[in-house]
Amino acid sequence: MSIAETHRRQSTLDHIVYVLRDNPVTLVAFAMFAVLILAAVFGPSLVPYDPLASDATKALQPPSAAHWFGTDNLGRDVFSRVVVATRLDLLISVAAVALSFLVGSALGAAAGYWGGWLDAGLSRILDTIMAFPLFVLAMGIVAALGNTIENIIYATAIINLPFYARLVRAEVNIRRESGFVLAAKISGNSNLRVLALHIFPNALPPMMVQVSLNLGWAILNAAGLSFIGLGVRPPTAEWGIMVAEGANFIVSGEWWLALFPGAALMLAVFTFNLLGDGLRDIVDPRRRT
Amino acid sequence: MTRARPILMRIAQVIPVVVGVVIISFILTRALPGDPAAYFAGDAADEASIAEVRAKLGLDEPLPIQFLYYVGDLLRGDLGQSLTTGQSVAADLAQRLPASLELTLCALILSCGFAIPLGVLAATRPGSWVDHLCRVLVTAGVSMPTFFTGVVLVYVFYYLAGIAPSPLGRLDFIYLEPERVTGFFLIDSLLAGDFETFFAACRQLILPALTLALFTLAPIARMTRAAMLQSLSSDFIRTARAAGLRRRKVLFGYAFRNAMLPVVTTLGMVFSFTLGANVLVEKVFAWPGIGSYAVEALVASDYAAVQGFVLAMALLFVVLNLVIDLTYTAIDPRIGFGSR
């Protein structure tokens, strides 16, 4: 048993290595993702300056050897702030996406498998959520629930929920009557087991693409909310706020305040988007040769 | 006659959605933890004014009754009073809506006009430079935060190149607003025959519209390319080619029309993103639309205005979706025959 188990783990590892080698874009995406994770974990202890320490004598300095990304209007080091912000931005997006992934796939899978009033009810709710422009709904939710980071996470999770629920519902629905599902039933599996062990894992590859896209959206969404003054509040270091604050100086030519956090945000979203295909290939055994 | 039924059915489907929107909007305004009366009275309110607001809103009644009051207010077009402007929220929104619509529609026309031909070209010449350009634009496009694109465009075209006007509103202060007919400056100035104002409005509009367009470009181009590829590899294209039909006919008469179906469906999602991104772009360019109105209201904790804005946006989006679906019904004969 243990030999077979080791064998399986070994072949999974081989498969991951194979996927990374096969597609250089995936390799780059995973490398960039690793950098983001490192920045999120170790960033705060590595940065050269305290991200919150202001120094009026050094305000609005352009990038230099001492301050790689320059300083902002309060003399804070932009590089330190950009790096430190990684943790918060990743935390918000990952938490939101995890939440909507779990709730959305459970609801979607149940609706897709059993159909009936459950399906009809869920579809109504999802339609109603989707009837709002999603960013606007997030604004409304945060405004109503209160201006906190948790509420940003909830709002982002709610607006992402329909994507997962619908995707899983569709994926489950097309497989509900497929041969291998019927075969699993005839092999004595209960409905729940068929759904959880036979149908749901097959929906994972397209879900992975959705997850990576949504991580990107979630970050954009959270940054957008703080850009208009919701959620994270100054002086906390967060990319959206930093772009918002920097935008005031762009018309007078101090470009570094907005550019670096904006570029960091872009890079993060870009990484997540590239990650999708690689993640899908990893969870899809059909890619194995 | 057979077409009328599915269209009526689709229009009827709007009703439950609107009901759902109103319920969510009600939950967001009234049924949340905390004291809504304190919300609506604003941060500066004292005990007495809060009590007054509570009585006025009927907040001492049970929730179902409150909901009825709420629906009654909505039916009368009453979205409450804005604390910041002192006017009714409905009047404020109506006043500012044309600015937002003008910006959004220009952006969509711009991006569709570029993205759809790009997607078609990329699909018909896989592996060519157009295809690569399409792929780069699509990947970069979805990664660009709108507000950041806006800031970069302002820096490049206003500060560095100096060819764009300052990013402050719909019209430079030296021009007078055209007489209000539609509220769309571009149309109103043309109606008034004032070309100078028309070009001034164009100059103000171009950067924010471009920002929004860049954002919506990616999903439309991606979907067009994918749908066109799918359509071109269908069996019926082979039939058409085997019958000797000309390339133009095969490409546009057969492949493109079928490819438009999923693209039109995607437009719904694109509208959703655009209306959200609109808020951010309006803030960057100080565009006096309903988005920046909502942002100002948020800063001032003017909740009636924010919730009025959310509801208005949702209703606008419902209408847009209806238009999209009706377009779809017009293109696809299969709708309404139970095949979907």
Add this chain to the structure above:
Amino acid sequence: MLSIKDLAVSFRTRRGTVDAVKGISLEVASGETLGIVGESGSGKSVTSYALMRILDAGGTIKAGEVTYGGVDLRRASEREMGDIRGREISMIFQNPRAALNPIRKVGHQIADVLRRHSRATAGDAKAKVVEAMEAVMIRDAEARYHAYPFELSGGMCQRIVCAIALACDPRLLIADEPTTGLDITTQKAVMDLVTSLIRARNMSAIVITHDLGLAAQYCDRIAVMKDGQIVETGRSVDVFTAPTHDYTRRLVDATPREGASIRSLLPAEARTPEPPHKRSTRPLLEVRDLVKTFAGKSGPVHAVKGVSFTVNEGQTVGLVGESGCGKSTTSSMIVRLLDPTSGEIRFAGEDLAKIPLQKFARDPRRAQIQMVFQDATDSLNPRHTARASIEEPLKRLTNGNGAARRARVEELAELTGLPGHLLDRFPHQLSGGQKARVGIARAIAVNPRLLILDEPTAALDVSIQAVVLNLLADLRARLGMSYLFVSHDLHVVRLLCDHVVVMRGGEIVEQGAAADVMGAPSHDYTRSLLEAAPNPPSRKTAA
């Protein structure tokens, strides 16, 4: 008229270039019908796309010459080709519904061709289209002009495709698997129509098919293709009665036909005597007045309207009918995937219909009724290895430990002829025949008494079908199972079944001993089914 010399076609794929056609030469004389026969992947369709120059992206003609009426088709400009396609050479395709533009009225699609080749103007297009539709025996053509493909039946769609192909009076018609995806009776109608039109207009034709029987019946000459090469060409009768190439001989042998025995489908060297299977008169399964009604959008749909039949222990019963006759619904109810609306399913004396579906998963009799599915690919979980798929019922329905289960899986692999080293492969790494073996191994893993076979060979090439059918015959003799064999192919049913039940429109029209029903059908419908099935001339040397 048409001459192909050393034609070679290759495709660029992600894994390098693939040679689909490797230098073939063909001639089609004026007024002649040539059949190109081969199993999937033999390059027969690619050949026709290449000569029409409508290869999919990535495909190129590497070498060879194609001349049609003196014109070099390989060197003709795209403009000249456009004039030739549809007017000189035209094609009809498999899967007719997909071959038509789904959002354009069929009349307009025919008009497009007529106008392209200047056979009609805007003014007289409609009249000419109606004429072209009437030429392919479409009744009420005027009304059908405005129909969309989704509003028409499969057979009607194929007639429209024919109308498009024949509208401009081409000299050569290429029919690419024209009957695939159609019911047997519709197949016959379409083929009869096409051949009568070819004859009436004195056209040449190329019929591309995987079905030797069909080719033999409708073609003057046959070319047999394998792996991109032509292995044999000759007059239809000669190819059948005296095949010279080894591959052709195996293909001819494997084609089910009247008078063949199940072992005669196999290559001569593999023919061992067929083991007899024990049949008793004790009933195992008794179906009584089984009814299934679905709630449809426009009123209830009566899928099964009260059917009754019996499967005795050790007996193989064939359930035959065209698509939509209710045979699949019936088998789903028997295997307890679907609750009947009313009626009894008595299994070994007890009525299973009374046990709700949810409870039946835990019932000890779950293991006794198992099923082999139609599409082997679809019936295997893409994320499970062959071993995991076969082990699944053992895990759920038996109490054995891991070691016992593994031993049993190995034993089953041997029993079904699946090489042991393939057990750790995923379905996409297995061939069609191997997947079919996995499906059978899984179904017999828990020693069922009744095995339901739902068109188990419908998606397989004939040579693999022959092997699988023989495997099934061996297994029933060895394990004493009863089979309920669901199929639309009467020749296959004849080979395997003791008793036959013919269904149409949710009702049984005829049932009886296989030899009686096949030999002397009493119902008109059975007779028309038998007539519609293509029947190749039998090989003189065959046993």
